[in-house]
Amino acid sequence: MKIVVDENMPYVEPLFGALGEIIPVNGRTLTPEQVQDADVLLVRSVTRVNAALLDANPKLKFVGSATIGTDHVDLAYLAGRGIPFSNAPGCNATAVGEFAFIAMLELAARFNSPLKGKVVGIVGAGNTGSATAKCLEAYGIKVLLNDPIKAAEGDPRHFVSLETLLHQADIISLHVPITRTGEHKTLHLFDEARLMSLKPNTWLVNCCRGDVIDNQALIKVKQQRDDLKLVLDVWEGEPNPMPELVPFAEFATPHIAGYSLEGKARGTFMLYQKLCELLAIPATKHLSELLPPFHFKAVELEQAPDEKALLQLARFVYDLRDDDAVFRNGFVKENGFDTMRKNHKHRREFSALALAYHGQSEVDWLSNLGFSGVGR
Ligand SMILES: NC(=O)C1=CN([C@@H]2O[C@H](COP(=O)(O)OP(=O)(O)OC[C@H]3O[C@@H](n4cnc5c(N)ncnc54)[C@H](O)[C@@H]3O)[C@@H](O)[C@H]2O)C=CC1
Ligand SMILES: O=C(O)C(=O)[C@H](O)COP(=O)(O)O
Helix, strand or coil: CEEEEECCCCCHHHHHCCCCEEEEECHHHCCHHHHCCCCEEEECCCCCECHHHHCCCCCCCEEEECCCCCCCECHHHHHHHCCCEECCCCCCHHHHHHHHHHHHHHHHHHCCCCCCCCEEEEECCCHHHHHHHHHHHHCCCEEEEECHHHHHHCCCCCECCHHHHHHHCCEEEECCCCCCCCCCCCCCCECHHHHHCCCCCCEEEECCCHHHECHHHHHHHHHHCCCCEEEECCCCCCCCCCCCCHHHCCEECCCCCCCCHHHHHHHHHHHHHHHHHHHCCCCCCCHHHCCCCCCCCEEECCCCCCHHHHHHHHHHHCCHHHHHHHHHHHCCCCCHHHHHHHCCCCCCCHHHCEEECCCHHHHHHHHHHCCECCCC
């Protein structure tokens, strides 16, 4: 069996090695010739999976994308040809939730304006939005959810309208898929008028898809409104963000909010499970075998952390400032955006760090935040 795989998908060899011949390819530049005799195609978000790529392949049995988003895949085309497809819903939701939470802690420290006491509005209350809410609520932050689709489906959580959210939230975090048509389309959901209407000193975090915000309008608005603070992980025109926009972001990264080692491993592992199911063979590998040990075994807490100490703990696990610095220096270089993504292999999730503390109940919230071993 020939398995064509994006070279940036980790843990492919240990999971798929026994199932067939693995052919690593550059997912961004993948050609029809490279996939014409593949039995299995495993991609990431940078590959357009459509008729142009696959029409020449008569034998494809499975397409997997180790991503949450599916906007790069022509699902109707695959269904029309009867080619089974699977993405990896939720695989990197914890990574995105922790990224957004850490970014908010970083902004709070930078502007000497504590996160505690602020109201955070989450637009899109699916896997990543809920993971962000979980971190915030663990830390005692009031969260407002906007998701008209979930609300209409009868999701029992409390939802507010987007207008209420914009009016009440101090921080807005975006977690919607990119959709270009329909009642709830998200393309340029944040257009010039909406951006201009944000209340003074709003922090806006985007780690879903670049074109949910009109980036040209964002530049225009930022030229007039220095009070707005931005965290941008995703950009219109990736892998070539608008160079004028980058300096306006307090934290700027190359679409790596979901890039924890745990999240990436989960993504590949979910496709491995799907393929085994399709081939009707047992999935004998385990996710826990894939991850390397974390540098720090445990951190002993002297007292329950305040916000400054919480940020220090978070930085043990993931220091967003490092990625921001590399991005600013590198995004304009040839292939700078993709090179940084390719080399991004250092980030862990809170669960990788064990915390030791004598006095369980005072720090229960740290376990809810995701750290392991709290209180033992
Ligand atoms: N930066 C990164 O590395 C990553 C980005 N993503 C992006 O984030 C998106 C969201 O991921 P998940 O939360 O896992 O997806 P999900 O499908 O679990 O949740 C998305 C939610 O958005 C809601 N929604 C759709 N249109 C809306 C609108 N107009 N207003 C408010 N809510 C709306 C849906 O009802 C759904 O509940 C993905 O589609 C992907 O594009 C996902 C993972 C990593
Ligand atoms: O899961 C998604 O959706 C994402 O946006 C991914 O985190 C993007 O990562 P790549 O698939 O482009 O490596």
